[in-house]
Amino acid sequence: MAKVRPHVVVIGAGFGGLHCARRLKRSAVDVTVVDRGTSHLFQPLLYQCATGLLSEGAISSPVRHLLRRQRNADVALGEATAVDATAQTVTVTRIDGSEFALRYDHLVVAAGMRTAYHGNDEFAAHAPGMKTLDDALAIRRRVIGAFEMAESASDADLQRSWLTFAVAGGGPTGVELAGQIRELATLALDREFRTIDPERARVLLLHGGDRVLPSFDARLSADAQRTLDRLGVETHLGVHVTGVGADYVETTSKATHEVVRYPARTTLWTTGVEAVPFAKTLADALGVTQDRSGRIPVRPDLSVDGHDNVWVVGDMSSLDDLPGVAEVAMQGGRHVGAVIAGLVDGQHDRAPFHYRDLGNAAYIARRQAVVQAGRLRLSGSLGWLAWGVIHIAFLAGIRNRMGTVISWSATLLTDSRRERAITYGDPETARQPYSR
Numbered sequence: 001m002a003k004v005r006p007h008v009v010v011i012g013a014g015f016g017g018l019h020c021a022r023r024l025k026r027s028a029v030d031v032t033v034v035d036r037g038t039s040h041l042f043q044p045l046l047y048q049c050a051t052g053l054l055s056e057g058a059i060s061s062p063v064r065h066l067l068r069r070q071r072n073a074d075v076a077l078g079e080a081t082a083v084d085a086t087a088q089t090v091t092v093t094r095i096d097g098s099e100f101a102l103r104y105d106h107l108v109v110a111a112g113m114r115t116a117y118h119g120n121d122e123f124a125a126h127a128p129g130m131k132t133l134d135d136a137l138a139i140r141r142r143v144i145g146a147f148e149m150a151e152s153a154s155d156a157d158l159q160r161s162w163l164t165f166a167v168a169g170g171g172p173t174g175v176e177l178a179g180q181i182r183e184l185a186t187l188a189l190d191r192e193f194r195t196i197d198p199e200r201a202r203v204l205l206l207h208g209g210d211r212v213l214p215s216f217d218a219r220l221s222a223d224a225q226r227t228l229d230r231l232g233v234e235t236h237l238g239v240h241v242t243g244v245g246a247d248y249v250e251t252t253s254k255a256t257h258e259v260v261r262y263p264a265r266t267t268l269w270t271t272g273v274e275a276v277p278f279a280k281t282l283a284d285a286l287g288v289t290q291d292r293s294g295r296i297p298v299r300p301d302l303s304v305d306g307h308d309n310v311w312v313v314g315d316m317s318s319l320d321d322l323p324g325v326a327e328v329a330m331q332g333g334r335h336v337g338a339v340i341a342g343l344v345d346g347q348h349d350r351a352p353f354h355y356r357d358l359g360n361a362a363y364i365a366r367r368q369a370v371v372q373a374g375r376l377r378l379s380g381s382l383g384w385l386a387w388g389v390i391h392i393a394f395l396a397g398i399r400n401r402m403g404t405v406i407s408w409s410a411t412l413l414t415d416s417r418r419e420r421a422i423t424y425g426d427p428e429t430a431r432q433p434y435s436r
């Protein structure tokens with residue numbers, strides 16, 4: 001009788017899940033990768049999709065296609081909604097609402113994070129975050145739609161509020177988004193409208209800290225700030241966003257408590273993340289306590305205490321305050337894949353995970369990016385070149401890499417941005433394109 005091979009169920013086809021599945025390619029296991037979407041998403045370039053530079057296809061790759069040559073891997077579309085640690089099963093809810101159960105010998109959870117509103121969940125209705133393809137398309141709809149609304153606005157005040165964009169959060173995503181909206185306005189749209197002057201678009205970058213890009217070296221932050229100033233981004237430091245509505249954003253100064261209300265019809269939220277809801281389901285099933293961001297605590301080998309065959313990798317795992325970046329997820333996924341492969345081969349070595357920090361990069365504007373790796377600090381054109389090479393190298397699939405290089409080159413040569421189609425999603429959204 002043929003021996004039944006151990007079954008590894010991987011939840012999430014992001015950086016952590018995909019790299020874990022791939023590491024198991026030559027192992028005597030069967031792998032099932034479950035994701036609620038059909039594609040592996042390259043989140044670091046979401047803001048370029050949101051601002052019309054890249055298509056959604058350029059920053060995502062079908063999971064089935066990526067795993068097509070891995071004979072021991074299968075893919076299931078659906079959302080993991082329950083875990084039974086005793087029976088070793090995961091319940092998966094399909095897109096039509098029906099369910100099925102997957103039995104596992106090893107469970108690897110790499111389901112990532114979602115946007116956090118820090119107790120202000122009502123802001124979500126007016127200020128989309130940037131974590132998913134839906135978010136990027138919602139932001140594109142709002143940003144492109146705002147210029148169109150301004151073009152046909154009945155009075156100057158209304159026009160001004162449509163041309164005011166607020167970005168909450170001065171980390172890499174906020175900085176990239178604010179810079180890209182100014183570049184869209186000043187380079188791509190400047191000759192396309194008849195009534196408005198898109199160059200007048202006001203972009204507010206609202207940040208609680210005392211410098212943008214706080215995770216970077218202070219000198220690189222200062223370089224980034226100079227570039228933002230040159231671009232015309234209006235940066236407000238030391239303020240918290242304390243109110244968001246359909247036509248305004250309100251800030252409160254941390255030092256003076258002064259409240260300022262800006263008439264702005266587009267507010268975008270990049271100030272933080274929390275674990276996706278499945279983390280709580282998992283924590284309850286395993287009897288562990290989530291940290292403040294909802295992440296699951298793991299042991300040094302990335303398994304969960306008391307559950308030798310359950311592993312959590314990437315953004316959703318909490319170990320030594322490792323940053324929520326793609327490299328941590330990829331290296332963690334590969335580490336768990338290697339440990340499982342060893343266990344299946346009869347070894348008992350559960351080596352601890354050691355993260356090798358390869359550095360950080362953020363795009364500020366055309367020919368301006370900052371890169372920090374070990375003692376290396378790059379900004380300006382050199383930083384921009386390094387940033388481009390790093391991002392192309394990590395994009396999944398040759399076709400996406402080539403497509404992205406072509407889109408970037410075309411935009412550099414002509415200033416145009418072609419990916420400006422807007423979608424309304426479901427019929428409910430279609431009726432209220434600007435109110436969600």
Ligand SMILES: Cc1cc2nc3c(=O)[nH]c(=O)nc-3n(C[C@H](O)[C@H](O)[C@H](O)COP(=O)(O)OP(=O)(O)OC[C@H]3O[C@@H](n4cnc5c(N)ncnc54)[C@H](O)[C@@H]3O)c2cc1C
Pocket residue numbers: 011012013014015016017034035036037039040041042043044045046047078079080081110111112113130131172173276278313314315316324325326327329361
């Ligand atoms: C806008 C933005 C820019 C970023 N820029 C950078 C950068 O420049 N450099 C960098 O290193 N990092 C960057 N990051 C962070 C990086 O993208 C994350 O650290 C990385 O994606 C984490 O990988 P992961 O595998 O843990 O989760 P993810 O990549 O988020 O993947 C999680 C997967 O789980 C799926 N999922 C969630 N819940 C379920 C469920 N219940 N059932 C089934 N599937 C589920 C999701 O659909 C998703 O595919 C950025 C993130 C964002 C949002």
